[in-house]
Amino acid sequence: MRFTSQTSSGGVREQLFALGEIPGVLWTPDGATDSRPLILMGHGGGQHKKAPGMVARARRFVTECGFAVAAVDVPNHGDRPRDEEYDRIATENQERVDAGEELAPLIASFQALVARRTVPEWQAVLDAVQGLDHVGAGPVGYWGVSLGCGLGVPFVAAESRVRAAVLGLGGALASAEDAARVTVPVEFLVQWDDERVPRAQSLALFDAFGSAEKTLHANPGKHAEIPAFELDSTVRFFTRHLD
Amino acid sequence: MRFTSQTSSGGVREQLFALGEIPGVLWTPDGATDSRPLILMGHGGGQHKKAPGMVARARRFVTECGFAVAAVDVPNHGDRPRDEEYDRIATENQERVDAGEELAPLIASFQALVARRTVPEWQAVLDAVQGLDHVGAGPVGYWGVSLGCGLGVPFVAAESRVRAAVLGLGGALASAEDAARVTVPVEFLVQWDDERVPRAQSLALFDAFGSAEKTLHANPGKHAEIPAFELDSTVRFFTRHLD
Numbered sequence: 386m387r388f389t390s391q392t393s394s395g396g397v398r399e400q401l402f403a404l405g406e407i408p409g410v411l412w413t414p415d416g417a418t419d420s421r422p423l424i425l426m427g428h429g430g431g432q433h434k435k436a437p438g439m440v441a442r443a444r445r446f447v448t449e450c451g452f453a454v455a456a457v458d459v460p461n462h463g464d465r466p467r468d469e470e471y472d473r474i475a476t477e478n479q480e481r482v483d484a485g486e487e488l489a490p491l492i493a494s495f496q497a498l499v500a501r502r503t504v505p506e507w508q509a510v511l512d513a514v515q516g517l518d519h520v521g522a523g524p525v526g527y528w529g530v531s532l533g534c535g536l537g538v539p540f541v542a543a544e545s546r547v548r549a550a551v552l553g554l555g556g557a558l559a560s561a562e563d564a565a566r567v568t569v570p571v572e573f574l575v576q577w578d579d580e581r582v583p584r585a586q587s588l589a590l591f592d593a594f595g596s597a598e599k600t601l602h603a604n605p606g607k608h609a610e611i612p613a614f615e616l617d618s619t620v621r622f623f624t625r626h627l628d
Numbered sequence: 629m630r631f632t633s634q635t636s637s638g639g640v641r642e643q644l645f646a647l648g649e650i651p652g653v654l655w656t657p658d659g660a661t662d663s664r665p666l667i668l669m670g671h672g673g674g675q676h677k678k679a680p681g682m683v684a685r686a687r688r689f690v691t692e693c694g695f696a697v698a699a700v701d702v703p704n705h706g707d708r709p710r711d712e713e714y715d716r717i718a719t720e721n722q723e724r725v726d727a728g729e730e731l732a733p734l735i736a737s738f739q740a741l742v743a744r745r746t747v748p749e750w751q752a753v754l755d756a757v758q759g760l761d762h763v764g765a766g767p768v769g770y771w772g773v774s775l776g777c778g779l780g781v782p783f784v785a786a787e788s789r790v791r792a793a794v795l796g797l798g799g800a801l802a803s804a805e806d807a808a809r810v811t812v813p814v815e816f817l818v819q820w821d822d823e824r825v826p827r828a829q830s831l832a833l834f835d836a837f838g839s840a841e842k843t844l845h846a847n848p849g850k851h852a853e854i855p856a857f858e859l860d861s862t863v864r865f866f867t868r869h870l871d
Contacts, residue, residue, distance in 0.1 A: 397654075400856075438652065466642070529685070549835070575844075576836070577834075577844075585681050588831070591820075591846070597848070598848075598855070599847070599848060600845060600855075600857075601818075601845070601846035602843060602844070602845055603834070603843065603844035603846070604841075604842070604843050604844075605635075605840070606841060612841070612843075614757065614843075614868070617864070618861070
């Protein structure tokens with residue numbers, strides 16, 4: 386794990402790092418020296434580890450909860466090199482949608498392909514970050530919606546260090562099988578008028594989680610229009626389960 | 629409006645009252661003398677104005693938010709006399725369910741009948757309670773699930789003083805038409821394994837609300853098993869919209 390830069394503002398230290406070929410970012414409270422809960426965040430499709438929504442959430446988890454927060458670029462996103470195979474699949478999928486095929490099954494199979502790489506990558510990131518004195522081996526939370534849900538569900542299912550997860554904007558077609566193996570508390574976000582994930586698919590994914598405590602929050606609006614008050618709820622959810 | 633008793637404990641003053649033939653209870657902060665937000669609560673079927681869940685919620689609204697809270701007995705409940713017509717309908721409905729009829733349409737038509745009485749009753753209670761110095765004409769919230777939703781939806785639709793409502797455990801069959809006329813923020817509670825309200829009916833009622841801000845919270849469990857953390861969310865919802 387190689388740190389490439391460090392800055393600080395408003396009580397939050399931001400460290401960019403590379404773990405092998407994986408570019409990442411770690412946010413912690415300024416001056417933190419000991420162990421604390423850690424939230425790993427997965428970004429959305431076409432976004433990256435430092436997209437504005439990612440940074441805004443990370444800063445709240447750090448300043449309000451005292452948590453550490455880590456995020457990395459998914460392959461073919463952010464500071465990672467173009468991946469010709471993924472580009473080719475994306476182009477083919479677009480052609481198939483243009484020719485009248487349904488979008489959801491194409492997204493599902495693409496996310497399953499990417500998850501086979503990101504699950505072990507994210508586990509390696511957890512190992513490395515938890516080895517740092519100012520993070521340590523405290524409880525872990527996962528936050529991810531849309532692509533961050535498609536890649537997050539198999540990660541949370543595979544990784545016993547994760548004790549609570551906020552997921553959403555994803556459907557059963559992509560994730561139901563892995564969701565059945567998730568047993569930690571889940572807060573699941575649905576956009577009632579989601580133009581990318583059919584409502585029935587979202588509800589079926591919520592239904593599929595194996596967790597005894599799971600709570601669905603649905604709000605009107607399109608895929609990208611999660612209301613701001615849901616971040617308040619997310620902060621309280623992680624505080625309740627990780628603190 | 630006639631007060632019949634007054635007690636105080638843990639910072640909460642409880643006043644029993646009668647408004648004509650309607651028995652009610654008003655909770656306010658000890659020593660309150662001026663205007664404040666008011667929450668009207670509707671109790672569930674077979675319950676009454678001082679059922680344990682009602683008292684617990686009221687105390688939190690008073691102690692954490694400084695609000696006033698009022699509740700009255702629905703006809704044929706609590707301290708009100710038996711109503712022969714309602715009893716007869718209930719007996720007939722039970723016979724029809726035993727003979728294989730669906731429960732939901734029978735509940736719907738019964739609630740519509742009772743609401744024709746409770747909407748004007750509750751409006752009269754609002755008038756009276758808001759006339760008191762220690763309540764005043766501040767913003768009003770409504771809380772009610774199950775029967776409290778079936779009677780609450782037409783009340784919230786009819787009453788412009790209500791600025792925000794927590795509703796739930798109710799279905800579209802009973803309430804969709806009135807729900808379309810509700811435009812205030814709504815937090816809507818669904819029990820995912822509700823044995824009384826079919827899931828599709830619950831989702832359809834959420835869908836029917838005319839509110840620009842509405843949020844659905846669904847949790848696993850049966851009709852009466854709303855998890856405790858939803859009350860935390862309710863407190864924050866009313867604080868956000870009434871304070």
